[in-house]
Amino acid sequence: MSSPEEKTLILKSSDNEEFLVKESVAVQCITIKNLVEDGCDLDAIPLLNVDSKNLAWIIEFMEKYADSTSTDAEKKDFDTEFVKKPFNDVLGLILAANYLNFPALMDVMCDACANEMKLWSVEQVREKFHIQNDYTEEEEKAVRAENFWAFE
């Protein structure tokens, strides 16, 4: 059901892959929406901070969400499956969604990240996010003491 003015945009990832997306779908990303509204007349919209892997995922997500026939329950199921990715992919998608300013995807991915983090202990957070513990022993004791109530 595309109107006569239905445009197809070409989105180009950072590794020069081109993706065809309907304009109505692509404007869920506010960055793209702004570009279109500002009259970007390039053949392809270059997205320098998004690689093809992430862009493909994002387009998949956009199309699902732009689809008016899919119910909320279906979208929820889709989300549940969509977020089952390795952490760095989840974080990569968060970064990409942030760059593209795509609120729906941001929410879903940040939720997924937070849900994972809820299950982890301090050490697991460090390990899974590869964060260096930069506390000295005393500092660590102090901060744990301060937050002891969270561990009860």
Added chain:
Amino acid sequence: MKLRLRSIESKETFKIEVPISCNLFQLKQIISQNLANSPPSASIRLSLNRIDELQPTSPDCEGSLQSLGITAGDLIFFTVEASSMQNAQVPQITTNLQSRSPQPVQNPQTEPVGSSNCQNGLPSDSNFIAGDTGSSQNALVEAESSEGMNLDAGKRKAQDSSAQMGESMDYMEFDDGGGDSNDGFVVEAVEKSFSVPGFLRKVFTEELGDDSGRDHKLIVIAIHAVLLESGFVRFDLNLNKQINGFQFQAEWPSISFKLSLFYTLPGIVSHAGGNPLDCVVLKFQSLGKFINVYGSLANGARQSGTHWLRLNEEKLVPFLNVVWANCGLNENISGSDGGFMGTSPEKEVFTFWRSVKDNLALPLLIDLCEKTGFELPPCFMRLPTDLKLKILELLPGFDVAKVSCVCSELQYLASSDDLWKLKFTEQFGVEGLQYLASNNDLWKLKYAEQIGAEGVEARGGWKKAFVRTWKNRKLGASRRLERPRPSFRYMTPWIPRIRGGPYDIGPFFEDRGRMVPGRRTFSPLCNLGGTNSRNFI
């Protein structure tokens, strides 16, 4: 420099020490001295890859070993022969191989001319198959019959072998391996989102051809695929250059095998030119139905630690085979869902993918990036601050407090007062806010006692309020009512409350049940200090 010498016939290895300026002739002499029967050094043939004999660079054997590409720690194969190496070696090797009884290879496979990566920790009793680079019709032989080596002379032992040698397969050209995989992957990405099974299939097809694959190979290739997808490329330590495609040997002993593979990043390769590169090494170890994979930084960086993963080969291989066998089918069924089908093999494979990525590929990537100063892959700390905060906002209060124990930056973020106001409201609702507001000053003062933690530096703000209210709720409403509210005769500036020790601002009272802090009060009304019993019950 130390060198390892391995006899092609007996597989025995011994180590020798040679001066750096040693040349080939001298090396042969040293070897001959080390051998039991001291053969004449002229009859010793040396090779790095068991095919090409090491020849002196200049006619009078003056070239040093280093000019031949030999460096410290290298493994050099030797054989004692009277005639030329190539002709004589083959029967010897054939005999040698026949005398062992390795497990049958289901389908033979070949690889281009093995470079000296075969020395890098490959099992000593693996059958090394070599083919001409660029030749696409290398046929392999069943190991039980006779091992074929495609010699430069074009002799094909394969033709002499028995039934298993039915297939002549076309294999990917050496140089096309990497390129094709990239192209293939990208083409797929255009149509659908990145799918784990799709990528796995692609790599399987490239590396294994029509080979249904032995279990070990399948797992190794699958892990190799994960690393490729994470941005690694395979790397030849000795030649100091990137390998496209996979150098595979046809036969791995089934009981236990060991394999080491080196990976690095393309950026590092292009950066370093001809210098030794930083890389990571993956070591595979098979133990019965499990495979252990150890990943660490190569070049002896002990402080980086080793990342370890154990895979249940028995369980995993069927699923990998299913994924591979369903080439093309699942893609149609799943449509735009890519790899996210509800089918069990896909799920299993995906779990495998995720665990390898998170436990092996990503830690190694981060270690390597940290060592070489390259930009890290996406990880939590790379997120912009507002995104980190956004995620923290989604966590319940307790988890925010937990997160602040992780590192100082997260502690800083997690101590945001606005964040805690949000958490407070979430946890205790609007009533909590009202309750708090009515007790503002008191609870500020009583915070430390309620928490009862020694050495806690209590802070003002919403986090305190959160904790306070939470604890009070825990203690129960009744108890709260029992405590009369002290008068507000004084406005005390907030003092860090440290019990005991030289910094205590008052006598230490053990009994915390009573609301008796026993501290000095700085009050305009009472400048003598000490306890003012009127204020306490």
